[in-house]
Structure formats: structure tokens, C-alpha cells
């Protein structure tokens with residue numbers, strides 16, 4: 001049969017008709033071979049091979065495009081809009097639910113970093129696949145969940161998020177990366193809290209507040225907040241000072257099952273993983289000592 005088929009010359013449309021008519025496995029196989037070996041096939045070899053280095057942590061970071069404009073356009077509270085922060089975390093939760101080989105995520109401001117375990121084989125570790133799938137799911141989730149967090153604010157235009165991939169070979173590099181993002185959260189939040197206190201409560205113009213804070217250290221900003229506005233920065237909510245960490249926690253649950261021998265109901269403990277948000281320090285050792293499974297990822301997720 002295949003000998004006869006190979007003698008037939010026809011275009012793709014005609015081949016499709018043959019498949020429909022005969023619905024025959026051999027015909028389908030023949031067509032697949034024919035199409036795959038078209039003269040255009042060579043263009044595939046121009047694609048970049050972009051597999052991430054093996055045995056390294058893969059981080060995908062997404063960041064809102066021009067979010068200063070987006071925040072203004074949608075009247076976000078300054079310096080922090082808690083609904084905006086919660087929406088970001090809802091999106092990150094979606095991403096972690098979809099990508100089960102993610103160990104944790106860390107978010108602050110308009111960005112989220114997602115950590116894939118070292119051994120992940122998701123998308124054959126292809127950088128472009130990982131980055132674009134994460135960024136597009138994050139962006140679509142942002143629009144999808146918007147009404148839950150901003151029921152009275154019309155979404156004026158579609159937001160977008162850029163994405164990048166960074167590879168870290170050692171656990172220490174990974175910890176340093178996350179510490180860098182959390183330190184950035186702290187530095188920006190302290191500055192923004194002081195800046196907007198000076199503007200909103202102190203009556204300074206944006207330019208005057210900027211000049212006032214220029215060249216100041218953390219201690220100076222803490223002092224301005226405390227002595228001029230009665231704000232103890234240390235008592236600001238952790239979600240603002242530390243950002244948000246999403247991790248998979250093991251939850252032990254009592255469930256009732258039917259004993260297959262006695263056919264009687266019995267109670268057993270089942271362990272399942274649940275994605276949880278925490279707002280704590282991840283720069284010190286405590287977090288890593290309390291969650292040792294995060295770095296020891298073989299066989300997890």
C-alpha cells in the first residue's frame with residue numbers, strides 16, 4: 001500500500017482529503033512524513049538552542065511594564081496599594097499552581113521572581129519557553145483576577161510584564177539573589193514611606209521631598225518618620241517591609257477512608273502540599289533553617 005501511495009503526487013489539501021476519506025493509519029503516517037520533510041523544513045535549524053545549564057537554579061523574574069504610569073492611571077494608593085500587592089500575589093499563586101516544579105516565589109513592588117528547582121525538566125529547561133509561559137500566565141492572571149481586587153476600578157488598558165531568566169549554580173548564589181531583591185524592597189519602601197509622608201502629611205512638593213531625602217541614610221529616614229510624623233517604621237506591616245514569599249508547605253490532614261479489608265471507615269493522616277504566602281525575612285539563616293526542603297529539592301514538588 002505504501003508503495004502505491006508514494007507514487008501519488010498531491011498537495012497538502014489533497015492529502016487532507018485522502019485522510020478524511022480513508023481515515024487510515026498508514027495514510028496519516030505517510031502524510032506526516034511527507035509534511036515533516038517539506039523543503040521548508042531546514043528553517044527549523046535557525047532556532048536558538050537555549051536550554052538552561054543543567055543542575056542550576058533557574059529564576060524567572062517578571063516585572064510590570066511602566067508600572068509608575070499604570071499605578072497612576074488606576075489611582076493606586078501611594079506608596080503601597082495593598083490590593084495591588086494582593087493581586088500580584090494571586091497571580092504568582094496561579095503561576096506556582098501551574099508550574100509544579102517551582103520551589104518558591106518572591107514578590108515586591110511590580111515584580112515577582114520564580115525559582116525552579118535545580119533538577120527541573122520543565123520545557124526541557126528551555127529559557128524562552130519558561131520565561132514566556134511564566135510572563136504570559138502572570139499577565140493574563142492579572143487581568144483575570146483584577147475585578148476581585150479592584151471591584152470598583154475599571155481596568156483602563158491591558159498591563160504587560162517583561163520576563164528574564166537568570167541561572168545560579170550555587171545555593172549561596174540563589175540566597176544572595178533573593179536577599180538582593182528583599183533588600184531592594186526594604187530600601188525602596190523606607191524611601192517611599194518617608195517621601196510620601198513628607199508630601200502627603202508634611203505638605204512638601206515632590207521636588208522638596210526629594211531634596212530633603214537626598215543623601216540621607218536609613219537612620220535619617222527612620223528619624224524623620226518618627227519625629228515628624230509619629231511613624232515607627234519598624235511597626236509598618238511586614239508585607240510592605242519584607243515583600244511576599246510563596247512556598248509549598250507540607251500540611252498534614254486527617255482524612256476518613258474505607259479500610260479495604262474490614263470495609264469500615266478509618267481515619268488516616270495524609271500529607272499534601274499547599275502554597276502559602278509568608279511575609280518574613282529571608283536574608284538571615286532562620287528562614288532557611290526552618291524550611292530546609294527548599295534547597296534540598298531532589299524528589300520534591
Ligand code: DGT
Nearest residue numbers: 064065066067068071076077078079080081109110
Ligand atoms: P519598567 O519596569 O522599566 O517598565 O518601569 P516601571 O515604571 O514599572 O518601574 P519599576 O519597575 O522600576 O518600578 C515600579 C513602579 O511601580 C514604581 O514607579 C512604583 C510603582 N508601584 C509599584 N507598586 C505600587 C503601589 O503599590 N502603589 C503605587 N502607587 N505605585 C506602585
Ligand code: MG
Nearest residue numbers: 063064065067
Ligand atoms: Mg516595572
Ligand code: MG
Nearest residue numbers: 063109110111
Ligand atoms: Mg519593578
